[in-house]
Amino acid sequence: SGRTVADVMEPIPTIPAAKSVREAAQLLITEKWSMLAVVDEDGVITGVVTSWDIARASATASASEIPVTEIMTKNVITATPGDSILDVVRKLELHEISAMPVVSDGEVAGMISSDILAQRTLYRL
Amino acid sequence: SGRTVADVMEPIPTIPAAKSVREAAQLLITEKWSMLAVVDEDGVITGVVTSWDIARASATASASEIPVTEIMTKNVITATPGDSILDVVRKLELHEISAMPVVSDGEVAGMISSDILAQRTLYRL
Numbered sequence A, B: 001s002g003r004t005v006a007d008v009m010e011p012i013p014t015i016p017a018a019k020s021v022r023e024a025a026q027l028l029i030t031e032k033w034s035m036l037a038v039v040d041e042d043g044v045i046t047g048v049v050t051s052w053d054i055a056r057a058s059a060t061a062s063a064s065e066i067p068v069t070e071i072m073t074k075n076v077i078t079a080t081p082g083d084s085i086l087d088v089v090r091k092l093e094l095h096e097i098s099a100m101p102v103v104s105d106g107e108v109a110g111m112i113s114s115d116i117l118a119q120r121t122l123y124r125l
């Protein structure tokens, strides 16, 4: 069982910034964890998209052909590989989010989420 | 810190079966936890909807005016108030889901999710 993010993080799916909301939805539903990192042509993360953002686009009747950049969250809350699980839980709770990309030396190394934490760090009670 | 579902469960938002996918999306984005229980006129749960279902509807270009019953999951995986946290984690992992309604005597009593577990039962590491 893990003590830091590095012990339990999982790969994070990415999507190019030019893709549409519909393409983001199509990718999201094939992935195990409900977050995509939006990346520019240099592979640098410019935002995140979760199924919540797709739901908001649906709720506001946004055209699904618009670029994913228009619905993504640009102010990305992240973790580092060395963060403790407690730091992660506090950050998720504070921002009312379920997942975060993990960054190391400016590069996206993976993701951590409450699903992953529940399955991999919840001590057997 | 909790040992059973009853100790940590939270209220579950409900939506009438006659509502549309768009109305479900509008309700989902206002709620803290990303699951709705779909109920018939007697208040009996007939399915669940998560933002994943809204994303799939968007991905397949489904009209957002269709009833929520057409996108909900009818075979609902549930917990009971007496279930242990370990039972819940195993069930969430087995079905690759993030949340479950909690039922007691055939009535929906609340919901439990990996977000709730991470915040309320993850022992401080």
Ligand SMILES: C[S@@+](CC[C@H](N)C(=O)[O-])C[C@H]1O[C@@H](n2cnc3c(N)ncnc32)[C@H](O)[C@@H]1O
Binding pocket: A048, A049, A050, A051, A052, A053, A072, A073, A075, A076, A077, A078, A095, A096, A097, A098, A099, A100, A101, B032, B034
């Ligand atoms: C407030 S949360 C509530 C729903 C759900 N817990 C979730 O995380 O998607 C929804 C919003 O948070 C954003 N979000 C999720 N994870 C994020 C992260 N790591 N950094 C920044 N924003 C994030 C999503 O893009 C979405 O706009």
Ligand SMILES: C[S@@+](CC[C@H](N)C(=O)[O-])C[C@H]1O[C@@H](n2cnc3c(N)ncnc32)[C@H](O)[C@@H]1O
Binding pocket: A032, A034, B048, B049, B050, B051, B052, B053, B072, B073, B075, B076, B077, B078, B095, B096, B097, B098, B099, B100, B101
């Ligand atoms: C396989 S999960 C993957 C995404 C995410 N973990 C989630 O739970 O939504 C997505 C599907 O599971 C369904 N689902 C989620 N919770 C459920 C539950 N407690 N019982 C039955 N189906 C559920 C949703 O309706 C959706 O169709």
